[in-house]
Amino acid sequence: MSYEREKIIAIEAVLAATQLCEQVRQQISPAAIEKKDKSPVTIADYGSQALICRALAEAFPQDPVIAEEEAAALGSAEMKLQLQQVTDSIRQVIPTVVPAEVLNWIGHGSAQSGDRYWTLDPIDGTKGFLRQDQYAVALALVEAGEIKVGVLSCPALSLNGLGPGLLFTAVRGEGATMRSLENEASQPIQVAQGTQNLRFVESVESGHGNQSQQSAIAQTVGITAPSLRMDSQAKYAAVATGEAALYLRLPSPKTPDYREKIWDHAAGVIVVEEAGGKVTDMYGQKLDFTQGAKLVHNQGVIVSNGRLHDQVIAALAT
């Protein structure tokens, strides 16, 4: 089966959402709203989710969407001003939009499961976005547990003389490509083949991983360079393009029972796999995208150029 239409709609939606995020980031310094779990969210997270969910609902009305943000949080009485700000940010794209529609579109992303579903992170790396650092807009299509399409926009990323602002796309069996956000011309990407750029990437946020264990494992497999710390799924892009050989995300000792969210990985995983790399959990198991919003059967995420993978899993087992 061809996924051409899915790819085109996903790219168009992610580009529109990226533009909204960049406008929010550049016009005003984005303010953080605190969610129930104490993590931050912004006007741009909600605006991005609304735009992408609207596009998916229109093009693929049967497809469930499992997205990060919740309409109920933005729809409460004390959030009236923020809902208006989200609506205003969307008005630049859809002049007639009203707040109730915005809430409906965001709510379209509240699916819990599906055999064929989309998963969306409207802004991945919200903490990076707030620091004017790396962030991503990440959208993927999953069918029967297999990621089929991934679109990953990294508005603050520069690589190989392109950017800032890169878009990564992958379709299962068709390879992965990269282009600048401004220019449609795309080029195939590949993970590092030899020993060039023998370094690893990890989160900026120390609470999203185990940095001391990550350094120790990297050293065990022969990586002596200090880590490149980056917010968001831009880390997957770094491995997919050969900028880094490895991305390590081991469970934080502060949150040992944390389970990774599917939208934090799906788009990045297919981009790396189609660029020739490998992704598993810390035990070498495939990430299981059949269990709803969380990767309940997996812990830790190891992303590599393939060549280093078995060594890393072996080092973690000792």
Ligand SMILES: Nc1ncnc2c1ncn2[C@@H]1O[C@H](COP(=O)(O)O)[C@@H](OP(=O)(O)O)[C@H]1O
């Ligand atoms: N204790 C934890 N361990 C691992 N990931 C966590 C975490 N708490 C939050 N996260 C996730 O880490 C993501 C950011 O990853 P990174 O640190 O690689 O930039 C967040 O995505 P959002 O920013 O979309 O909320 C959030 O889902």
Ligand SMILES: [Mg+2]
């Ligand atoms: Mg979040």
Ligand SMILES: [Mg+2]
């Ligand atoms: Mg995220």
Ligand SMILES: [Mg+2]
């Ligand atoms: Mg997010």
